[in-house]
Amino acid sequence: xxxxxxxxxxxxxxxxxxxxxxxxxxxxxxxxxxxxxxxxxxxxxxxxxxxxxxxxxxxxxxxxxxxxxxxxxxxxxxxxxxxxxxxxxxxxxxxxxxxxxxxxxxxxxxxxxxxxxxxxxxxxxxxxxxxxxxxxxxxxxxxxxxxxxxxxxxxxxxxxxxxxxxxxxxxxxxxxxxxxxxxxxxxxxxxxxxxxxxxxxxxxxxxxxxxxxxxxxxxxxxxxxxxxxxxxxxxxxxxxxxxxxxxxxxxxxxxxxxxxxxxx
Numbered sequence: 001x002x003x004x005x006x007x008x009x010x011x012x013x014x015x016x017x018x019x020x021x022x023x024x025x026x027x028x029x030x031x032x033x034x035x036x037x038x039x040x041x042x043x044x045x046x047x048x049x050x051x052x053x054x055x056x057x058x059x060x061x062x063x064x065x066x067x068x069x070x071x072x073x074x075x076x077x078x079x080x081x082x083x084x085x086x087x088x089x090x091x092x093x094x095x096x097x098x099x100x101x102x103x104x105x106x107x108x109x110x111x112x113x114x115x116x117x118x119x120x121x122x123x124x125x126x127x128x129x130x131x132x133x134x135x136x137x138x139x140x141x142x143x144x145x146x147x148x149x150x151x152x153x154x155x156x157x158x159x160x161x162x163x164x165x166x167x168x169x170x171x172x173x174x175x176x177x178x179x180x181x182x183x184x185x186x187x188x189x190x191x192x193x194x195x196x197x198x199x200x201x202x203x204x205x206x207x208x209x210x211x212x213x214x215x216x217x218x219x220x221x222x223x224x225x226x227x228x229x230x231x232x233x234x235x236x237x238x239x240x241x242x243x244x245x246x247x248x249x250x251x252x253x254x255x256x257x258x259x260x261x262x263x264x
Contacts, residue, residue, distance in 0.1 A: 004038030011139045015094045015103040022098040027065035045118040048081045069093040083116035143221025151208040194234045
């Protein structure tokens with residue numbers, strides 16, 4: 001694995017071994033060096049292309065020595081149309097970073113988006129921002145903070161699905177429905193919870209709420225994050241796929257019991 005392979009993935013807590021890239025000569029603090037580690041490739045929404053595109057770096061990038069186990073990397077990623085993203089990484093090594101096979105991880109990643117490039121909005125719409133914030137909070141070891149974002153996503157996708165389906169979020173007297181009741185009603189009509197854990201839809205919300213309200217310590221919250229994040233993404237994918245399927249059904253005319261062609 002090369003350094004570019006790690007830089008092209010979301011920041012992770014575990015160390016991963018890569019091919020040596022600094023060379024035999026140590027990189028002094030504050031000194032810059034050109035390194036060849038392959039192209040960094042990350043997806044962004046390109047306004048010019050009006051679609052999600054892969055933005056890539058050049059073959060050569062520059063790093064700056066911070067200490068024996070830390071380096072800073074700056075690069076510019078470009079879409080084939082010319083749109084660009086400035087990106088910065090702080091890379092940590094479990095040992096001497098100038099070794100022949102260092103084990104590294106990304107401590108920080110920061111992007112400066114141009115007017116023509118956005119964080120991937122295409123996949124989950126405006127909820128993509130919250131998902132990104134949850135990931136960053138988790139990477140910064142903020143377990144409860146990450147859970148706040150996951151719970152907010154669950155609440156918003158449920159409410160938005162209710163509104164889109166004509167399900168009232170309040171009673172006739174104007175009082176807001178408890179989330180459990182609303183979730184059950186929405187799931188019964190729209191099946192937003194994947195069938196693999198459809199029996200435990202509200203339990204997912206309860207787990208997130210317990211962590212947010214301090215029922216768990218930070219270490220336990222962090223240990224539960226990956227599993228809870230995967231379930232939230234499962235709900236988002238389920239809603240997204242259902243919407244796409246319903247659109248396809250509508251285009252075919254199946255929701256009226258007939259096809260939009262002359263076949264019988």
